Amino acid sequence: MSEPATSSSDAPRERRTTPSGIEIPVVATPASRRHPDLSGPGEYPYTRGIFEDGFRGRLWTFRQYSGFGSAEASNERYRFLLERGQTGLSVALDLPTQCGYDPTDPMARSEVGKVGVPIATLADMETLFRGIDLAKVSTSFTINGSAAMIFAMYLAAADKAGVPRAKLTGTIQNDILKEYVARGTWIFPVRPALRLVADSIVYANQESPRFNPISIAGAHVRDAGSSAVEEMGFTLANGLAYVDELLARGADLERFAQSLSFFFYVHMNFFEEVAKFRAARRLWARLMKERYGAKSARAQHFRFGVVCGGSSLTAAQPYNNVVRVAVETMAAALGGAQSIFTCAYDEAFQLPTEQSAELALRTQQVIAYESGIADTVDPLGGSHYVEYLTDEMEAAIEGVIQEIADYGGVVKAIEDGYLQRRIARSAHERKSKVDRGESVVVGVNRFKNEHEEKQVGEVFASDAHATAAVIEKFERIRAERDAAQAEKTLAALERAASDNAANLMPYLVDCCHAYVSVGEMVERLKRQWGEFIEPVKL
Secondary structure, eight states: OOOOOSOSSSSOOOOEEOTTOOEEOSSOOGGGOSOOOOOOTTSTTOTTOSSTTHHHHOOOEEEEEEOOSOHHHHHHHHHHHHHTTOOEEEEEBOHHHHTTOOTTSTTTGGGTTSSSBOOOSHHHHHHHTTTOOTTTSEEEEEOOTTHHHHHHHHHHHHHHHTOOGGGOOEEEOOOHHHIIIIIOOOOSOHHHHHHHHHHHHHHHHHHOTTEEOEEEEOHHHHHTTOOHHHHHHHHHHHHHHHHHHHHHTTOOHHHHGGGEEEEEEEOSOHHHHHHHHHHHHHHHHHIIIIITOOOSHHHHOOOEEEEEOGGGOOSSSTTHHHHHHHHHHHHHHHHTOSEEEEOOGGGGTSOOOHHHHHHHHHHHHHHHHHSOTTSSSOTTTTOHHHHHHHHHHHHHHHHHHHHHHHHTOHHHHHHTTHHHHHHHHHHHHHHHHHHHTSSOOBTTTBSOOTTOOOOOOSOOOOOTTHHHHHHHHHHHHHHHSOHHHHHHHHHHHHHHHTOTTSOSHHHHHHHHHTTOOHHHHHHHHHHHHOOOOOOOOO
8 A cells, every 4th residue: 555645746836825815724734723722703802703693693794886977978877776775875976076176177078087986065965766675775085095984975865855863874985094095186285184174083983883984995005005914904004093182072872882884905815814804803803892992793793895806806807807807806705895886897997887897796695695604603713724825814913013103103213204105115015026027917927918909798888978968067056056155154164164172063063054066165174284295105
């Protein structure tokens, strides 16, 4: 009887690491783990999930990201998706709205409605949700620099529709720190911008306690080039900065901590992505309990939504993206996400068509209802490899958080440009690995077809007259509104901005009810606070 082979090759075993640089054992064993004990789901520190019954009690929210052209066109797409089984809305705002410009601003005209829906006044918000019951649908807004204005407008729209604010559910991203670090749609300097975020969180806790007033976002940090470890480390460090800001303002930890949520991208290294969510859930619970003294389970919970797609999608051989999104959706679900948005396969080069958007939604539905992964809690829990990666990810993430603390904290690191430079280095390294073929991307640097033509399927057709219609509507609303009331509310907002003790949200809601525009509100705040100047990157 021959001895069993110890290796499939006589060559030395190659050292392998995850994209974040964590060494991968040839085989993981119980001895590989840092933390051999594993608590059950719903038990501190929640490694296996924050709910004891996982998705058996309730599936994650199917929240497809959409918005383009005009409020009218976006409303049609939302109703299309809701009719096909989507359970939550995710609103994409165009760049002028995100940066605080009205559609008539010379800085805005070429970008109106291009990558999201333009929302300038309450009239647009009312149109956006026409025929949709705000009390019955969970709505997410991806916006940061002008998030407080959009949140105020959503509250005003609920008021006009007769929907009690206490019934509103959903999330507004409202994470300004990652804008300075990775994305760039900032408006105000860091410290007054932090004040505006804190104002909106405190106000939401009082007025709309079921609505999450911030989604601390690692997604754009990841797409800017960081690794999974850096994405999570920077994001949790930002989260701690918001906690510190709120505590400095005297906010109630047990109350506001329950409304904090997080938002991430999922990339293609399946096990690392699952492990990063399990590690972050455990680490955040420990930080909230041990550093801040949070007592209630809900104040310790790490709740998060994800996007499956983003920079992992390719314009080359775009139908491969259907497979990528399916793999990433499995990782998100097995990591315990509370909401999932699946990108359409054509988002690498165009706005999704109805066909591609429906296929992206169906991807989630097939996984949720046919794969069986929702039948038991944390089905990968106890896997020696998954638990090893979870432990190693947690240690590495904690190391990134400590690095930022040693530098002087998130705000100083942003104002000095330290975090921006760090991400730029990681992005260069990631691209270099793809260019050298060390990181395989099917259809891009491996398995390319000679003379292949780009497969685009159905082509999205934009409305060439949409911008003109948006501007015409905006000018009409301004002409028809009560100008004196609009000026009165703007003057009150500007006075309040000079008082650091004042919460600006009630003033912003008043402005919205008077059909004051996002750009007008932003300009009054700029008079008091100025604008953020990007540090020089050396």
